[in-house]
Amino acid sequence: MKYKRLLISIFLVLFLINLGGGLFASSTKVKITFMSTKGEINQQLEEVFKNFSKDYPNITVELIPVGAGQSPFEKLSTMYASGNAPTIAMIDPNDVEKFKDNFLDLSNEKWTKDALKGVLDDVTFEGKVYAFPFALEGYGLIYNKQLIEKAVGKFDPNTIRTRFSLERLFKNLEAKKVTPVVISPLDWSLGAHFITIAYATQSRDYGAVKKFIADLRAGKVDLVNNKVFNDLLDTFDMLRKYNYLKDSPLAGTYEQGAQLLAQDKVAFWFMGNWAWPLIEEVNPKNRDYGFVPVPLDNNPNNFFNRSIVALPTKMLCIDTKNNSKEQQEAAKTLLNWFVYNENGQKNWVYGLNIIAPFSNVKITPNDPLAKSIVEYAKAGRTFKIPYAILPSDHWPIIGAYMQKYLAGRMDRKQLLTEIMNYWTKAK
Amino acid sequence: MSSYFSKTKLFVVFCGISIIAFLTVVIVPFIYGIYLTFTNWDGIHKKYEFIGFSNYIGLLKDQVFKNSFLLTLKYVFFTVIFTNLIAFLLAYLLTSGIKGQSIFRVIFFTPNLIGGIILGFIWQFIFHNALPYLGRHLGISLISESWLATPEKAFWALVLVTVWQYSGYMMMIYIAGLVSIPQDLIEAAIIDGANKFKVLTKIIMPLMAPSFTVCLFLSLQRSFMVYDLNLALTKGGPFKSTELISMHIYNEAFLSQNYGIGQAKAFVLFITVAIITLIQVYLSKKAEVEL
Numbered sequence: 001m002k003y004k005r006l007l008i009s010i011f012l013v014l015f016l017i018n019l020g021g022g023l024f025a026s027s028t029k030v031k032i033t034f035m036s037t038k039g040e041i042n043q044q045l046e047e048v049f050k051n052f053s054k055d056y057p058n059i060t061v062e063l064i065p066v067g068a069g070q071s072p073f074e075k076l077s078t079m080y081a082s083g084n085a086p087t088i089a090m091i092d093p094n095d096v097e098k099f100k101d102n103f104l105d106l107s108n109e110k111w112t113k114d115a116l117k118g119v120l121d122d123v124t125f126e127g128k129v130y131a132f133p134f135a136l137e138g139y140g141l142i143y144n145k146q147l148i149e150k151a152v153g154k155f156d157p158n159t160i161r162t163r164f165s166l167e168r169l170f171k172n173l174e175a176k177k178v179t180p181v182v183i184s185p186l187d188w189s190l191g192a193h194f195i196t197i198a199y200a201t202q203s204r205d206y207g208a209v210k211k212f213i214a215d216l217r218a219g220k221v222d223l224v225n226n227k228v229f230n231d232l233l234d235t236f237d238m239l240r241k242y243n244y245l246k247d248s249p250l251a252g253t254y255e256q257g258a259q260l261l262a263q264d265k266v267a268f269w270f271m272g273n274w275a276w277p278l279i280e281e282v283n284p285k286n287r288d289y290g291f292v293p294v295p296l297d298n299n300p301n302n303f304f305n306r307s308i309v310a311l312p313t314k315m316l317c318i319d320t321k322n323n324s325k326e327q328q329e330a331a332k333t334l335l336n337w338f339v340y341n342e343n344g345q346k347n348w349v350y351g352l353n354i355i356a357p358f359s360n361v362k363i364t365p366n367d368p369l370a371k372s373i374v375e376y377a378k379a380g381r382t383f384k385i386p387y388a389i390l391p392s393d394h395w396p397i398i399g400a401y402m403q404k405y406l407a408g409r410m411d412r413k414q415l416l417t418e419i420m421n422y423w424t425k426a427k
Numbered sequence: 428m429s430s431y432f433s434k435t436k437l438f439v440v441f442c443g444i445s446i447i448a449f450l451t452v453v454i455v456p457f458i459y460g461i462y463l464t465f466t467n468w469d470g471i472h473k474k475y476e477f478i479g480f481s482n483y484i485g486l487l488k489d490q491v492f493k494n495s496f497l498l499t500l501k502y503v504f505f506t507v508i509f510t511n512l513i514a515f516l517l518a519y520l521l522t523s524g525i526k527g528q529s530i531f532r533v534i535f536f537t538p539n540l541i542g543g544i545i546l547g548f549i550w551q552f553i554f555h556n557a558l559p560y561l562g563r564h565l566g567i568s569l570i571s572e573s574w575l576a577t578p579e580k581a582f583w584a585l586v587l588v589t590v591w592q593y594s595g596y597m598m599m600i601y602i603a604g605l606v607s608i609p610q611d612l613i614e615a616a617i618i619d620g621a622n623k624f625k626v627l628t629k630i631i632m633p634l635m636a637p638s639f640t641v642c643l644f645l646s647l648q649r650s651f652m653v654y655d656l657n658l659a660l661t662k663g664g665p666f667k668s669t670e671l672i673s674m675h676i677y678n679e680a681f682l683s684q685n686y687g688i689g690q691a692k693a694f695v696l697f698i699t700v701a702i703i704t705l706i707q708v709y710l711s712k713k714a715e716v717e718l
Binding site: 071073074077078080081098099101185187247248249250251253256391392393396397400401403404407409427 | 469470471472473555559572573575576577664665666667678681682683684685
């Protein structure tokens with residue numbers, strides 16, 4: 001009997017403590033969740049969130065990682081389907097519109113004024129901004145300067161202005177027993193990055209590019225005789241000829257590309273600045289890398305022959321459906337911390353190796369690839385891919401066609417016809 | 428009346444929770460899923476229309492779906508045959524009294540304890556790096572290039588890993604079946620002059636029919652539904668040539684944002700698997716003998 005009473009009182013005390021704790025916590029502490037779709041920086045993000053909580057002790061941020069290669073759209077739509085959406089979702093620009101009914105209107109935030117020109121275009125609907133541009137990313141042909149200079153002497157990336165000049169360098173490299181280039185046969189690299197250059201370079205005017213896509217959907221474009229597509233594929237054929245994986249073009253992995261480049265096995269790799277952590281990990285001693293554009297033709301004055309792709313690739317959106325007002329406010333605080341807090345800027349740019357798409361953030365990441373992109377951007381030699389108007393199954397489907405083309409299982413006419421067919425059926 | 432009441436109470440106490448759970452997480456979503464096959468829902472938007480049977484009519488014309496389905500049938504055919512053949516042989520060997528047989532049982536069972544995703548990544552490394560390395564240094568041309576780079580070999584890579592994973596599990600079921608056969612029957616057969624092969628085909632195999640029923644059912648169902656291994660090992664590549672049906676359905680629903688069509692495909696898959704496994708269980712039940 002005594003024991004029973006003792007037990008009950010212990011339980012009661014524990015219960016009260018628990019209840020008090022719960023009340024106490026809910027009145028001051030806010031926990032928000034952050035869905036990350038940049039798998040390569042998840043570890044660093046955890047660290048940044050800890051630093052954020054040092055500045056704002058009442059907010060904790062929990063990371064929800066999305067597997068590399070899984071599309072952000074599928075993850076977020078399953079999370080919404082289960083009524084468990086993250087407070088902040090990191091998604092691709094083209095997905096913002098689909099979910100925008102669930103997202104907080106951010107038009108009145110101060111940072112919308114400080115964002116770089118054009119980065120909010122694709123996430124603004126009827127004058128309302130629905131997303132925060134998280135990272136500026138770019139891609140092209142990454143070169144390994146040390147290796148090139150060891151093999152053929154002084155190398156100035158600005159001399160590569162045509163397909164012909166690039167091929168001449170490749171030939172020189174090959175003569176010195178250096179494999180010129182590796183094409184990693186990943187569907188996202190080929191389908192989302194490589195072939196999409198052909199949409200963007202139809203015109204320097206973004207409106208004309210949009211019209212081109214609309215015409216594609218309507219079946220009004222003849223791709224087989226499209227000059228830009230054929231130019232780009234001519235370049236692709238040239239790269240194919242000097243490819244490290246020539247004998248088994250589909251056997252490569254993403255990691256292998258970084259290894260080959262960093263271990264001085266190839267001079268060029270078609271990839272973007274997100275690969276830097278991996279390259280650095282393989283060989284921390286070499287820091288002489290940069291981008292050259294994927295040349296389209298042999299005209300040295302063609303703008304696109306001298307420009308690389310750079311655009312905001314990841315958007316942060318705040319959910320209003322499954323998250324409370326406090327959580328939404330806390331999420332806004334985090335975004336403002338990134339842009340306006342000195343500590344936040346450092347964590348964002350240095351901690352995550354990210355090029356911040358805001359004019360007031362003066363610091364740039366300490367990695368050669370990001371520096372190269374910033375240089376191109378300063379010179380006005382960047383262009384963006386119309387991702388916002390590409391359907392979400394564009395990369396896996398077109399990527400599969402590109403793999404077939406790369407492996408020689410499809411000729412150019414078939415490839416271009418399949419792309420046309422895809423567009424007439426696309427949503 | 429009171430006995431009826433107490434019976435109901437007993438029923439509710441013992442079955443109520445499981446029935447509610449079963450209804451809410453299996454039956455209701457299933458029926459709702461069937462309902463969605465008649466809509467053009469894209470998976471996120473709140474609005475969608477009722478479009479009748481057009482999703483199903485679209486399936487008939489969908490060449491990619493057909494290819495994926497045929498590929499899955501081919502995959503199921505080979506994995507079921509190889510898995511059960513190897514599992515039975517292993518079970519037979521490991522009950523024949525060879526030295527260290529229980530250690531071998533554990534070794535062969537282990538692949539089953541590793542999840543499909545991890546296993547896929549391990550084998551991806553083996554196919555991409557380890558085997559080509561060996562192949563190049565030993566001059567074996569069959570493995571000197573990654574198996575995952577060509578569609579034909581990538582398919583066999585999938586079959587190989589599946590068989591490797593499941594045969595240990597099926598082996599355990601076969602061992603249980605083998606061990607439960609009364610020894611006196613076998614002894615009697617040997618005294619009557621039956622050789623080892625006769626004993627195997629006329630005594631052991633018929634008596635093990637229940638094990639065959641279970642193993643065939645399990646391997647059929649697992650092979651039809653495989654997703655994790657497919658995802659981790661080949662991701663459906665190269666160029667979507669190894670996209671098995673589950674992966675195709677998932678991509679249709681969540682990547683191409685055709686939730687209604689994806690559901691319709693899933694329902695067709697459900698019907699197919701249900702029919703095939705029911706026939707299989709019916710036939711192998713008939714083959715079972717009572718002692």
